[in-house]
Every structure is written in structure tokens, then in C-alpha cells.
Amino acid sequence: xxxxxxxxxxxxxxxxxxxLTEAIITTMEFxxxxxxxxLQQVDHRVGEMFAALKQKEESELEVVGSSEKQ
Numbered sequence: 001x002x003x004x005x006x007x008x009x010x011x012x013x014x015x016x017x018x019x020l021t022e023a024i025i026t027t028m029e030f031x032x033x034x035x036x037x038x039l040q041q042v043d044h045r046v047g048e049m050f051a052a053l054k055q056k057e058e059s060e061l062e063v064v065g066s067s068e069k070q
Contacts, residue, residue, distance in 0.1 A: 005030065 009026065011019040024042065028035050 009023050031038055
């Protein structure tokens, strides 16, 4: 039989960065020896999200800039 461990987190949405960091740290305590692997995966996903948001923001700025020139 597979035992599934679960944790529940309560996150204060007025401090999203601090709370997400604490959630990651808390979760990592359950995976000794795998922290580097897990953090690399998180880093990759966050990097992808960052790149997509940055690209979207830059293209929105280009649209605003070109419409101001007209």
C-alpha cells in the first residue's frame, strides 16, 4: 500500500513572495537528498514563467509605444 503524505499550507496573499519562499522551504524538508533536483525543477518552471511574462510585457509596451507615435 502506498502512503501519501500531505501538508496543508496557509498563505498570506498580502506577502506572496515571502509566503511562496516559506512554502518551498517547508516542502523541501520532506525531501532530504533531493533538494537540488527539486529546486532546479522549480527554477526552470519559474524561469519559463518569468520569460513568458517579460515577453508579454515587452510586446505590450511596443504596442503602446507605436500607438503613441501615431
